[in-house]
Amino acid sequence: MDTEIALRVDGADHRLTVDTRTTLLDALRERLGNTSPKKGCDHGQCGACTILLDGRRANSCLALAVAHDGADIVTAAGLAADGQLHPMQRSFIEHDAFQCGYCTPGQIVSAVAMVEEAATGWPSAVTYRHPDGTDGTDTGPVDLAANPDEIRERMSGNLCRCAAYANMIPAIQEVARS
Amino acid sequence: MRPFRYERATDAANAVALLARAPQAAFLGGGTNLVDLMKLDVARPELLVDVRRVTPRTIEQLPDGGVRIGAGVTNSDLAADPLIRRRYPVVAQAVLNGASTQLRNLATVGGNLLQRTRCLYFQDITTACNKREPGTGCSAIEGHNRDLAILGTSPDCIATNPSDLAVALAAMDATVQTIGPDGSRAIPLTELHRLPGSEPQHDNVLTHGELIMAVVLPPLPFATRSYYRKIRDRASYAFALVSVAAAIDLVDGQVRDVRIALGGVAPKPWRATRAEDLLRGGPVDEERLRRAAEAELADARPQADNAFKIPLARNAIVRTVLDLVEAAP
Incomplete structure (x- = not known):
């Protein structure tokens, strides 16, 4: 069942006709040639396909393109502006925060979104470590740099089979600090 | 597809x-x-x-002090809402203990309540499953059943309900508001999901075409002291082996009210009314909690691989309520 949709991807507008079964991931990769979001599991379990969808990180493999007509999408490729790497991309390189690199675009998009979420005071399961819940009611910014457990929890939707997690934490801490 | x-x-x-x-x-x-x-x-x-543009995406306080959550609110927005975090921390905690941020950003409150079981056989069309294809048999009863239910099962199905949010809402006595072909109605959250019996294909009591519009939390002042504990095979991003949502209203060391609901152990969010009844009106200590938890779990019927869930659920109830008591101001 073909439907015409519009997508803004990394700042460029596109019109395309998609079958209703097409996910955003497949539309990006197969139709628009943007292969920075990766197809890992294709079932929302690994996070390799993570994009910013209207400003929020999302698994593009579970989002039907037809349901996101008009969406503003940012992929890992679009994080780099004017030929300059995003600070998170630079930090991943400097900290050697990957091995094979397949999960890396998803990790980086996810980390960029996470820093923003923590700054706006979004809680995580770790924010509620105390049973009375009082710390979770504090709606102020969450200090990621001082709480690596917050980073681990908030990044748990991105798997890395090379297990490069140990270097991702300081890479993200450095960006969160600045 | x-x-x-x-x-x-x-x-x-x-x-x-x-x-x-x-x-x-x-x-x-x-x-x-x-x-x-x-x-x-x-x-x-x-x-x-x-239905994302026709289900409400707002969280609002009601005149009676309760809170109405639109069915189209994303799981992320629910967990980040200041009112929910302050008044019903167990609800925010339950949401944050489920899935990942990427999924919570997409997932809605209505959809969360209607998600299907993650029983491996249900998700594998090459196997028999009474929930997926009625009358074909249950592969889990003789198969890998470590993750599956110990309470409320039937000879036809031992699947668990995977929602964390539903467990917290069950403890809070939330109500689900729907609109359907026959008009609108309000369904207590504890009656939304059904036990499998001989018709495991029906997860809930909704009719075809009935749409969840909102979830209403009643005013529950003591819910500010509430907690969600989730026990799973890894620290994050996994379904519950056992989870407990609890809230307690202690007055002079006596339990005036207590709410306990369990996840990961039954085909629906399991409100532990038997344990609650035993605890109300008396003091609370480890021994009384243990007896109440054991009474709740007395009807548990484990399978070959999941008997561990009985002591796990018992200990989780005891520890979670004790944590709340010990954190009392």
């Missing part, structure tokens, strides 16, 4: 009408469970009716 038509509902009545005349149609919220099940060929809708 099989071909399907897609329609964006113009309002709630339109959504209900579109579904009501198409027996093989389904509502689409965030799609995080439904789209996956369509890829697996477990769900085979011929029509998807997108």
